[in-house]
Amino acid sequence: MATVTITMKNPPALYLEAEYICPDEFAGKTVAQIAELHVYEGNTKSTLGKYFEVSGDAGATAEDTKIVVRGDVKKVKYIGMKMSAGEIVVEGSTDLYAGAWMTGGRMLVKGDIQAFAATAMKGGELIIEGNAGNYLGAAYRGDWRGMSGGRILVKGNAGSDVGMYMTGGEMVINGNVDVHLATHAEGGKIIVKGNAPSKVAGQMVEGEVIIFGTIDVMMPGFKYVDDVDLEIEGITAKFAHYVGDTGERHKKRKGQMVYGHLYQKI
Amino acid sequence: MTKTITDVVCPFCGTLCDDLEVSVTDDGKQILDVYNACAIGAEKFLHSQAKDRITRPRFQQPDGTWKETSYEEAADYTAKMLAGATKPLMYGWSSVNCEAQSMGNEIAEICRACVDNTAAVCHGTTLIAVQDIGLPSCTLGEVKNRADTIIFWGNNPCHAHPRHMSRYSIFPRGFFTGKGHKSRKMVVVDPRITDTAKMADIHLQVTQGQDYELLNALRVAFKGEWLPDVVAGIPKEKIIETANIMKAARFGIIFFGMGVTQSLGKNHNIDEAIAVTKDLNEYTKFSIMPMRGHYNVTGSGEVLAWQFGYPYSVDLTRGFPRYNPGDTSSIDLLNRGEIDAVFVIGSDPGAHFPISAVKHIANVNSVCIDPHITPTSGISKLHVPVAFNGVETGGNAYRMDNVPIDCRKVVDPPEGMLTDEEFLKMVRDRVKKLKGVA
Numbered sequence: 182m183a184t185v186t187i188t189m190k191n192p193p194a195l196y197l198e199a200e201y202i203c204p205d206e207f208a209g210k211t212v213a214q215i216a217e218l219h220v221y222e223g224n225t226k227s228t229l230g231k232y233f234e235v236s237g238d239a240g241a242t243a244e245d246t247k248i249v250v251r252g253d254v255k256k257v258k259y260i261g262m263k264m265s266a267g268e269i270v271v272e273g274s275t276d277l278y279a280g281a282w283m284t285g286g287r288m289l290v291k292g293d294i295q296a297f298a299a300t301a302m303k304g305g306e307l308i309i310e311g312n313a314g315n316y317l318g319a320a321y322r323g324d325w326r327g328m329s330g331g332r333i334l335v336k337g338n339a340g341s342d343v344g345m346y347m348t349g350g351e352m353v354i355n356g357n358v359d360v361h362l363a364t365h366a367e368g369g370k371i372i373v374k375g376n377a378p379s380k381v382a383g384q385m386v387e388g389e390v391i392i393f394g395t396i397d398v399m400m401p402g403f404k405y406v407d408d409v410d411l412e413i414e415g416i417t418a419k420f421a422h423y424v425g426d427t428g429e430r431h432k433k434r435k436g437q438m439v440y441g442h443l444y445q446k447i
Numbered sequence: 448m449t450k451t452i453t454d455v456v457c458p459f460c461g462t463l464c465d466d467l468e469v470s471v472t473d474d475g476k477q478i479l480d481v482y483n484a485c486a487i488g489a490e491k492f493l494h495s496q497a498k499d500r501i502t503r504p505r506f507q508q509p510d511g512t513w514k515e516t517s518y519e520e521a522a523d524y525t526a527k528m529l530a531g532a533t534k535p536l537m538y539g540w541s542s543v544n545c546e547a548q549s550m551g552n553e554i555a556e557i558c559r560a561c562v563d564n565t566a567a568v569c570h571g572t573t574l575i576a577v578q579d580i581g582l583p584s585c586t587l588g589e590v591k592n593r594a595d596t597i598i599f600w601g602n603n604p605c606h607a608h609p610r611h612m613s614r615y616s617i618f619p620r621g622f623f624t625g626k627g628h629k630s631r632k633m634v635v636v637d638p639r640i641t642d643t644a645k646m647a648d649i650h651l652q653v654t655q656g657q658d659y660e661l662l663n664a665l666r667v668a669f670k671g672e673w674l675p676d677v678v679a680g681i682p683k684e685k686i687i688e689t690a691n692i693m694k695a696a697r698f699g700i701i702f703f704g705m706g707v708t709q710s711l712g713k714n715h716n717i718d719e720a721i722a723v724t725k726d727l728n729e730y731t732k733f734s735i736m737p738m739r740g741h742y743n744v745t746g747s748g749e750v751l752a753w754q755f756g757y758p759y760s761v762d763l764t765r766g767f768p769r770y771n772p773g774d775t776s777s778i779d780l781l782n783r784g785e786i787d788a789v790f791v792i793g794s795d796p797g798a799h800f801p802i803s804a805v806k807h808i809a810n811v812n813s814v815c816i817d818p819h820i821t822p823t824s825g826i827s828k829l830h831v832p833v834a835f836n837g838v839e840t841g842g843n844a845y846r847m848d849n850v851p852i853d854c855r856k857v858v859d860p861p862e863g864m865l866t867d868e869e870f871l872k873m874v875r876d877r878v879k880k881l882k883g884v885a
Binding site: 194195196198221222223224225258277278296297315316321322323325360361364365379380383384398399400401402404426427428429 | 532533534558559560575578579657659660663664665666667669670672673674675678711712715718719722726763764765766770771772773774783784785786787
């Protein structure tokens with residue numbers, strides 16, 4: 182796999198919108214062509230080369246292209262937006278919309294990411310070694326389809342509205358989450374190794390949420406069913422099993438009501 | 448002798464009362480008294496008559512003193528600031544008529560600015576929820592003539608919309624509600640015992656920050672599913688009783704306010720409240736309506752949605768409208784340091800934004816268009832006083848139920864003062880020249 186390294190040398194005064202930092206855009210281009218790709222700072226259009234030093238080689242296709250992002254990119258939005266293949270490694274922290282609408286490939290962020298990461302993600306893998314922000318794997322505003330495929334791993338904590346309108350895929354959060362986990366979810370699986378304060382799986386139609394820690398306030402629409410033994414991420418433990426949200430609409434499958442499932446470790 | 452002007456529209460809150468009477472001097476230059484208005488509305492008319500009003504634009508000097516200038520110079524400064532900025536924010540618009548809002552949006556489009564109105568700290572979350580699941584609503588006239596079950600959730604109209612209950616929701620005798628308040632059931636959901644709550648047939652004193660759970664419990668109760676013994680501090684029996692009252696209504700309405708839109712849960716609270724309304728329409732006729740604050744904040748949403756497709760927090764920096772509160776909303780833009788110029792009109796972020804955001808306004812170039820001296824004008828580089836909308840100039844405004852009403856001019860503004868629209872037109876013409884737009 183050919184590697185392109187971009188290093189921040191001239192940080193923006195405001196914030197940078199750089200959706201072209203993506204293997205699909207870099208593939209088949211020379212270093213000079215990559216440096217000519219557009220970025221926006223506010224309403225001013227300029228080039229990637231104005232802010233980043235570009236080196237290395239891009240592969241012929243996205244699958245053969247790896248991008249390493251170095252330097253302070255805390256003020257750069259949209260890294261890895263709509264990526265379909267290849268690999269991105271961000272060596273620090275980055276801003277909004279990291280890996281948003283990604284459909285394939287692998288993105289690794291060694292620091293933190295801000296809100297709207299993996300918005301409406303369809304496939305691929307996103308790994309965040311630090312903390313994630315709000316709306317991780319959620320739907321875009323007004324859309325009813327959040328993350329529908331792929332896998333997200335957050336080694337730290339995540340914010341609120343994680344997995345809103347999620348319809349598929351899997352998310353593992355090693356730390357804690359904030360309120361409104363899996364709101365409106367219609368599928369998929371979310372595993373939280375830490376705690377979730379309240380409003381967990383509100384208006385959930387279908388899907389699975391597994392919480393290892395505490396839930397301070399349980400949604401009234403979740404009804405206790407039984408205790409079950411589950412093996413999650415290599416850990417076997419006993420979980421209290423709830424179904425819901427009983428206030429929300431649910432469809433029937435083979436004569437049975439289909440509910441969302443919430444498991445909490447006992 | 449005095450003249451009395453009738454059918455005056457009150458430019459204070461979203462109730463937009465249109466039955467005010469204002470007596471003015473014979474020469475039509477001074478307001479003497481205001482009839483039919485609430486205390487807040489009357490004050491809006493009367494304090495425009497203050498003798499110590501600022502009547503000319505003024506620049507703030509480095510030592511904090513102010514230097515008077517002309518409207519021409521003020522328009523030059525504003526146009527240069529907006530045209531030269533990388534990411535300007537144009538915020539406010541809620542106490543401005545629709546004509547001026549439209550003019551402002553034209554400037555925003557030419558300068559590729561971010562435009563936001565006070566919904567950002569008010570009912571913006573409502574607008575997010577409406578986009579997510581829709582809004583079964585009605586007009587206030589329907590409420591007056593038909594509604595027999597009124598729910599006030601997280602608001603206190605006794606103090607915030609003082610004439611709402613007498614004109615539309617509780618007291619009036621309508622076509623099918625001939626017995627006035629005697630034929631209406633009133634439910635108030637509020638963690639505090641407010642003056643509105645004291646009037647209610649049922650007061651659900653919900654635990655603060657758990658409205659979402661209580662709304663969810665109502666939906667569970669409608670379906671007759673299992674409920675915990677206590678939800679959000681309310682016993683199960685009380686929730687089921689309330690659910691049954693709602694189901695038994697002939698025509699019900701939920702009015703909701705900042706108690707749910709800006710407490711924990713935010714847009715999800717409204718999302719769930721709209722779902723409650725939707726569920727109730729299986730049994731009866733139910734509607735839901737936000738209690739909008741500023742008299743024309745609804746209008747700003749209407750004009751923005753008409754021109755750009757989104758009701759608030761519109762980002763035009765890339766030349767096309769984008770909307771995603773959290774990214775394009777004013778407080779986030781300011782707190783994150785994404786903005787390099789701030790233009791404020793018809794609102795007071797200095798008093799209502801978090802201090803971290805206000806500090807950012809103080810650090811960049813800023814213009815404040817406001818007839819009053821406010822915390823925002825105090826930190827702005829340029830303060831442009833203008834005529835009072837709805838008092839010294841007319842123009843269109845939208846009531847909280849999205850009904851447009853034309854406001855009336857009652858008196859002339861002080862000699863030489865411009866209206867918002869006139870000043871914005873001067874700015875627009877200058878911006879066009881600077882940007883080379885025909």
